[in-house]
Amino acid sequence: MVRRGQMYDDDDLDDGYDDDYDEYDEAPPPPRQTKAAAPAGRGQQPAGRGGKAAAAPAPAPARAAAKPDPAAKALQKPTYPVAPHLAPGAGAVVAGAAAAGGAAAGGGGSGASPFQFDTPSPDDAIKAAQERRPGVAPPAHAAPAAPSIPQNRAMLKPSPLLQQQRQQGPPGSGPGLAAGTPGEEAEAMGRMSSLSLSEESTPHGTRNHHLHGAGSASYEAPNALSLPGGLHGLHTRRPVTEYSMEPDLAREVDAAAAVEASSSASSAAAPASASAPRPSLHLVVLGHVDAGKSSLMGRLLHELGLVSAKDAHRFQRDAAAAGKGSFAWAWVLDERPEERERGVTVDVAMTRFNTPRFAVTLLDAPGHRDFVPNMIAGAAQADAAILLVDGSPGGFEAGFSEGSGGLHGTPGGQTREHAALARSLGIEQLAVVVSKLDTCGYSKERFEDIRTALLPYLKTVGFRESAITWLPASGPLGENLVGPPQDPALRAWWAAGPCVVEAIDGFAPRERATSRPLRMPISDVFKSKTGAVVLGGKVEGGALRPGSKVVLVPGPVTPFVVRSLEVGGQAAQLARAGDSCEVALVGSHHGAGGGGGGAIDPSSVAPGAVLCHPDFPACIVTRFELRIVVLDVPVPLLKGTPVTLHAHVAREEGHITALTATLDPRTGEVVKARPRCLTKGQSALVEVTAARGLVLEEYSQYRALGRVALRDGGRTVAVGVVTQLLA
Numbered sequence: 258m259v260r261r262g263q264m265y266d267d268d269d270l271d272d273g274y275d276d277d278y279d280e281y282d283e284a285p286p287p288p289r290q291t292k293a294a295a296p297a298g299r300g301q302q303p304a305g306r307g308g309k310a311a312a313a314p315a316p317a318p319a320r321a322a323a324k325p326d327p328a329a330k331a332l333q334k335p336t337y338p339v340a341p342h343l344a345p346g347a348g349a350v351v352a353g354a355a356a357a358g359g360a361a362a363g364g365g366g367s368g369a370s371p372f373q374f375d376t377p378s379p380d381d382a383i384k385a386a387q388e389r390r391p392g393v394a395p396p397a398h399a400a401p402a403a404p405s406i407p408q409n410r411a412m413l414k415p416s417p418l419l420q421q422q423r424q425q426g427p428p429g430s431g432p433g434l435a436a437g438t439p440g441e442e443a444e445a446m447g448r449m450s451s452l453s454l455s456e457e458s459t460p461h462g463t464r465n466h467h468l469h470g471a472g473s474a475s476y477e478a479p480n481a482l483s484l485p486g487g488l489h490g491l492h493t494r495r496p497v498t499e500y501s502m503e504p505d506l507a508r509e510v511d512a513a514a515a516v517e518a519s520s521s522a523s524s525a526a527a528p529a530s531a532s533a534p535r536p537s538l539h540l541v542v543l544g545h546v547d548a549g550k551s552s553l554m555g556r557l558l559h560e561l562g563l564v565s566a567k568d569a570h571r572f573q574r575d576a577a578a579a580g581k582g583s584f585a586w587a588w589v590l591d592e593r594p595e596e597r598e599r600g601v602t603v604d605v606a607m608t609r610f611n612t613p614r615f616a617v618t619l620l621d622a623p624g625h626r627d628f629v630p631n632m633i634a635g636a637a638q639a640d641a642a643i644l645l646v647d648g649s650p651g652g653f654e655a656g657f658s659e660g661s662g663g664l665h666g667t668p669g670g671q672t673r674e675h676a677a678l679a680r681s682l683g684i685e686q687l688a689v690v691v692s693k694l695d696t697c698g699y700s701k702e703r704f705e706d707i708r709t710a711l712l713p714y715l716k717t718v719g720f721r722e723s724a725i726t727w728l729p730a731s732g733p734l735g736e737n738l739v740g741p742p743q744d745p746a747l748r749a750w751w752a753a754g755p756c757v758v759e760a761i762d763g764f765a766p767r768e769r770a771t772s773r774p775l776r777m778p779i780s781d782v783f784k785s786k787t788g789a790v791v792l793g794g795k796v797e798g799g800a801l802r803p804g805s806k807v808v809l810v811p812g813p814v815t816p817f818v819v820r821s822l823e824v825g826g827q828a829a830q831l832a833r834a835g836d837s838c839e840v841a842l843v844g845s846h847h848g849a850g851g852g853g854g855g856a857i858d859p860s861s862v863a864p865g866a867v868l869c870h871p872d873f874p875a876c877i878v879t880r881f882e883l884r885i886v887v888l889d890v891p892v893p894l895l896k897g898t899p900v901t902l903h904a905h906v907a908r909e910e911g912h913i914t915a916l917t918a919t920l921d922p923r924t925g926e927v928v929k930a931r932p933r934c935l936t937k938g939q940s941a942l943v944e945v946t947a948a949r950g951l952v953l954e955e956y957s958q959y960r961a962l963g964r965v966a967l968r969d970g971g972r973t974v975a976v977g978v979v980t981q982l983l984a
């Protein structure tokens with residue numbers, strides 16, 4: 258699997274959902290149209306099952322043919338009473354919710370913050386102020402039946418570029434990094450602080466962090482102000498509204514959109530053939546530590562034919578030999594020795610697979626709170642999320658705990674934090690997968706109690722009920738992944754509910770922001786065999802193709818030229834907003850002194866740098882206004898509170914430098930100007946200063962570059978969107 262930092266995309270799904278489906282009933286949810294229409298898909302043999310990649314859908318009932326799973330033996334499967342002992346404080350959660358008849362009113366014992374965020378979230382309020390965009394894709398709840406997808410097997414192979422990356426080691430491991438002199442730095446910073454948007458120029462210079470592995474927490478990034486190419490000029494910034502795409506590129510973008518629209522329409526009508534192009538979906542898997550994320554996805558990859566029976570057996574054997582038998586499926590994605598040794602995901606693992614509807618880029622995020630920055634990197638790129646919730650007795654309660662509070666109180670469970678962060682990073686659609694229900698006899702009551710307790714909180718942080726799908730599943734036991742559950746106890750109440758693949762196919766495809774100038778935050782940098790510098794990341798705005806001129810911000814003023822592209826691991830002639838791609842760059846003219854005239858040194862590409870259209874480059878900001886929602890903070894936020902800022906793949910230290918106003922979360926109107934402090938649940942306008950600056954955009958222009966999470970002391974204290982760039 259490939260590991261990388263990430264960033265996000267964001268869809269306006271306001272009118273993209275079937276609001277009927279999310280009504281939760283005591284009875285199992287109604288079967289989805291396509292499932293009823295095409296039941297054969299549910300019984301098909303998943304490609305690769307039993308070690309053979311089927312060339313065509315096999316009608317044999319998958320479960321009947323499946324051998325007993327050795328990994329399942331490694332699981333501890335105690336059967337607990339249905340109403341387990343709950344963690345202190347959490348007892349009220351389920352009991353209170355049950356007593357309330359399952360009413361999903363925010364709060365109660367749910368542990369949800371008291372503020373009523375079933376009203377607009379920060380970005381909803383911003384969105385409301387924007388013009389609605391036409392042409393949003395219709396709801397896509399109806400999932401086609403799951404055929405076997407032999408193409409998946411080939412997709413596990415890393416692309417040549419990515420293989421190259423592995424050989425070359427992690428980004429930033431290159432030769433020594435030049436340090437800028439204090440004088441240069443002060444000069445550049447002086448320029449930055451004197452600039453405003455009304456000025457027609459953009460400074461360069463930032464200090465960010467690569468988002469790779471645990472090291473990202475302490476990794477000292479190269480100082481962008483000292484790029485070998487020299488920071489000797491300023492890009493000219495034109496308003497992005499003046500941008501109109503170059504005619505040739507626009508024609509290609511339109512043609513690609515037409516192909517995608519027709520394949521999307523046909524795959525909605527019938528399962529796409531193995532080789533048919535599919536719309537892509539970036540999916541991040543979130544949840545509290547040990548909720549079962551890696552196991553679920555590892556086993557899913559096996560069911561889809563990406564992990565052969567032979568490899569699965571090897572994982573089981575090796576994991577058992579290491580005394581980690583129950584983590585065998587997690588080893589598919591947790592590749593690092595320390596991850597396997599500790600049974601904890603550290604890095605974001607990325608892989609790709611096809612469902613009947615989508616070409617999925619999967620990002621498996623770590624659940625441990627120490628690695629939340631890595632999780633943010635994963636979630637920042639995603640169009641949709643699976644939130645894994647541990648359904649075992651006490652498991653849900655641990656992940657959903659609020660923390661002990663106090664100045665140095667322990668942060669709460671990551672179910673809570675991940676959900677809030679995911680929403681703040683622009684993820685609007687969620688599948689909540691309740692795992693480990695086998696430990697309580699697949700109790701339907703437990704599943705419902707968890708849903709009743711969690712839903713108010715999810716609404717509180719801004720998810721719409723209609724955008725959440727709920728389902729039970731088990732990775733290690735292979736239950737409800739690509740077909741209906743096999744265990745009679747689960748089957749009794751979930752035979753007609755969606756399985757994981759169907760829940761994924763129920764997501765709406767993302768909207769591509771191709772009408773804006775190019776923006777591609779860089780999450781990977783490496784050098785190809787041919788010497789070309791290759792930058793990896795997700796295109797968040799515009800499009801590019803071989804021959805396109807691009808500039809790097811921060812970076813030299815002279816543009817580079819795109820020599821070649823890979824999208825989704827395949828050589829491509831076009832990458833559009835929404836695509837994950839690798840871009841090989843060369844200097845625009847060799848021999849020119851510095852800048853983009855020659856090739857860049859990969860080690861000099863600053864973490865958090867963004868590839869931009871040369872005529873409409875991004876700018877680096879040191880001061881900006883945010884509209885935030887304050888999360889569970891142990892002490893109120895004050896003017897001067899230090900924060901770590903996370904935006905797309907960038908991370909930077911900063912301060913809250915002004916509390917401008919508290920706002921009515923529903924209307925966005927000012928409630929109080931210049932408040933003295935901000936407390937949990939408040940919505941507010943604040944001014945933030947970043948120590949060295951980072952590449953940001955106003956949320957109204959680029960959502961992906963306009964969202965910021967503020968963290969302090971190992972917890973996320975606020976999330977928000979950029980309303981103004983000030984300096």
Ligand SMILES: Nc1nc2c(ncn2[C@@H]2O[C@H](COP(=O)(O)OP(=O)(O)OP(=O)(O)O)[C@@H](O)[C@H]2O)c(=O)[nH]1
Nearest residue numbers: 546547548549550551552583587601602624693731
């Ligand atoms: N009984 C049971 N155990 C499970 C289930 N899913 C996962 N587990 C076990 O839970 C443990 C943690 O699983 P992982 O998949 O590593 O959890 P994770 O969420 O990826 O963990 P991090 O990435 O480190 O946060 C392993 O021992 C799994 O075997 C399940 O459905 N039932």
